[in-house]
Amino acid sequence: MSKEVTLETLTSLAKRRGFVFQASEIYGGLAGFWDYGPYGVELANNLKQLWWRAIVFENREIFGVDGAIIQNPRLWKASGHVAGFTDPMVEDTKNGKRYRADHLAGIDSTDLEVLRELLKGKKSPDGNPLSEPRVFNMMMKTWVGPIESDDSVAYLRPETAGSIFTNFENVRETTRSKIPFGIAQIGKAFRNEISPRDFIFRVREFEQMEMQYFIHPDDQKTQYERWREFAYTFLTDRLGIAAENLQWHEHGADERAHYAAAAHDIYYKFPQGFKELWGTHNRTDFDLKSHMAESKKDLTYFDEATRERFMPNVIESSVGLSRILLATLLDAYTEEKVGDETRVVLKFAPAVAPVKVAVLPLSKKPELSVLSDKVYTQLVRSTGYNIEFDDTQSIGKRYRRQDEIGTPYCVTIDFESLNDGCVTVRERDSMDQKR
RNA sequence: GCGGGUGUCAUAUAAUGGUUAUUAUCCCAGUUUUCCAAACUGGUGACGUGGGUUCGAUUCCCUCCACCCGCACCA
Numbered sequence: 001m002s003k004e005v006t007l008e009t010l011t012s013l014a015k016r017r018g019f020v021f022q023a024s025e026i027y028g029g030l031a032g033f034w035d036y037g038p039y040g041v042e043l044a045n046n047l048k049q050l051w052w053r054a055i056v057f058e059n060r061e062i063f064g065v066d067g068a069i070i071q072n073p074r075l076w077k078a079s080g081h082v083a084g085f086t087d088p089m090v091e092d093t094k095n096g097k098r099y100r101a102d103h104l105a106g107i108d109s110t111d112l113e114v115l116r117e118l119l120k121g122k123k124s125p126d127g128n129p130l131s132e133p134r135v136f137n138m139m140m141k142t143w144v145g146p147i148e149s150d151d152s153v154a155y156l157r158p159e160t161a162g163s164i165f166t167n168f169e170n171v172r173e174t175t176r177s178k179i180p181f182g183i184a185q186i187g188k189a190f191r192n193e194i195s196p197r198d199f200i201f202r203v204r205e206f207e208q209m210e211m212q213y214f215i216h217p218d219d220q221k222t223q224y225e226r227w228r229e230f231a232y233t234f235l236t237d238r239l240g241i242a243a244e245n246l247q248w249h250e251h252g253a254d255e256r257a258h259y260a261a262a263a264h265d266i267y268y269k270f271p272q273g274f275k276e277l278w279g280t281h282n283r284t285d286f287d288l289k290s291h292m293a294e295s296k297k298d299l300t301y302f303d304e305a306t307r308e309r310f311m312p313n314v315i316e317s318s319v320g321l322s323r324i325l326l327a328t329l330l331d332a333y334t335e336e337k338v339g340d341e342t343r344v345v346l347k348f349a350p351a352v353a354p355v356k357v358a359v360l361p362l363s364k365k366p367e368l369s370v371l372s373d374k375v376y377t378q379l380v381r382s383t384g385y386n387i388e389f390d391d392t393q394s395i396g397k398r399y400r401r402q403d404e405i406g407t408p409y410c411v412t413i414d415f416e417s418l419n420d421g422c423v424t425v426r427e428r429d430s431m432d433q434k435r
Numbered sequence: 436g437c438g439g440g441u442g443u444c445a446u447a448u449a450a451u452g453g454u455u456a457u458u459a460u461c462c463c464a465g466u467u468u469u470c471c472a473a474a475c476u477g478g479u480g481a482c483g484u485g486g487g488u489u490c491g492a493u494u495c496c497c498u499c500c501a502c503c504c505g506c507a508c509c510a
Contacts, residue, residue, distance in 0.1 A: 006503085007502095008502080008503060011502080011503090012445095012446060012447080013446085015445075015446080016445060016446050016447095022501075022502085025501095027484095028483060028499090029483095029501050029502085030500090030501085031500085031501070031502090079510095080510070081510065083510085085510050089436090089508085138509085138510070139510095158510075159510090191510090193508085193509070194436065194507085194508050195436070195507085195508070195509090197503095199503095202509075255509095257510055258510060259510085272504095276509095
């Protein structure tokens, strides 16, 4: 398995094969935004579906929601994002390096006036004068309603978790759930990253797959371990990602998010090194407590059995779709030597492969083309798979194309044997398969 | 955002201040073929954007945009 692929190579491969295109490419693109092509969207859908099945369908106490992207701005005040996503920064006026103003001042405050006073006359770590502190807001802003005014400001959600917490009571009530139970969501989120980087690794518009699991405070440790385990086995067993490309990383106190008491990330061996893929965080009661304070609605839980009222704690399992898709692509990437040529094959696990079956004709008869449409429809309906059906003449070329995207099963149809829309299929040896 | 690098068909590339911008793969058409990344013939397709210098710019200069590498940032 060749792992020496660079992001640059993968970017052009992804484009050539129709996985990922630059957003608004004909206008020169826009940094941090990417579009999925025909194969990319199938791959993404497979990943989402596998995750959803594993987490929602296979756990009877976990339910799905699909929240709005724009929520009441107070939600982001309560979640800490208005404060936490708004960083005061200063620049070294000589070399342009940028620093967090509060870090340089050595205080835990984002008050611009306070910071300005403290930093007066201070030099940068390189000994140069500093600029005035300025605010960088990571949340994307918009206006609700036709008038742009301060009253109508809203934000595109910087994470999907918000609407899970605000719907905690709604879901508990309608599903008649008892603690522990979970709420899962797949959806888009937006962040004004200062510098989007590394293909689709760090982007400004992204899709999160995450689940918040509401538990009794005493169960933090066991549930934390449970969801760490879930993430790892999902990657290895269901997506077929090689274990040697995965690594655990525990967040130190200084790198944890504002809400987390403990955090373990699974890192994947991306070309730029081991980087974050899937986070399991202990959010404690931070979110429900904050939303209870801001909304003045009671979000505590009463356990009928133990006659105990408590604030549920939360274990979060969160993974970015584009990152998991990138990891899947990288893990499938294989170079093979054929003669003195090197060819690229994407060896996907059958479950994630964008095209499950490639149907290739044994011979071409123009009068059979209507029949082949019928056969195609039949096959797709009966299998539920995305099938590539090919009745063009360039048979040899098509084989190459099918194989390049790692279609797990290839089927050849003998058109001569077609009779009343029935088809005799002769199975070819499947592609190299993982798992 | 800073520093460095790179932008030529879909992809990988060659060359050039001046006639029709090279090659391979892909794609399209035809011929052939009971195939397992076949062959032959023909064809479509490119100088990132805007400006400047110049008789003439894909080439030289500048702006912007995008991507890659390093730094910083990453609730």
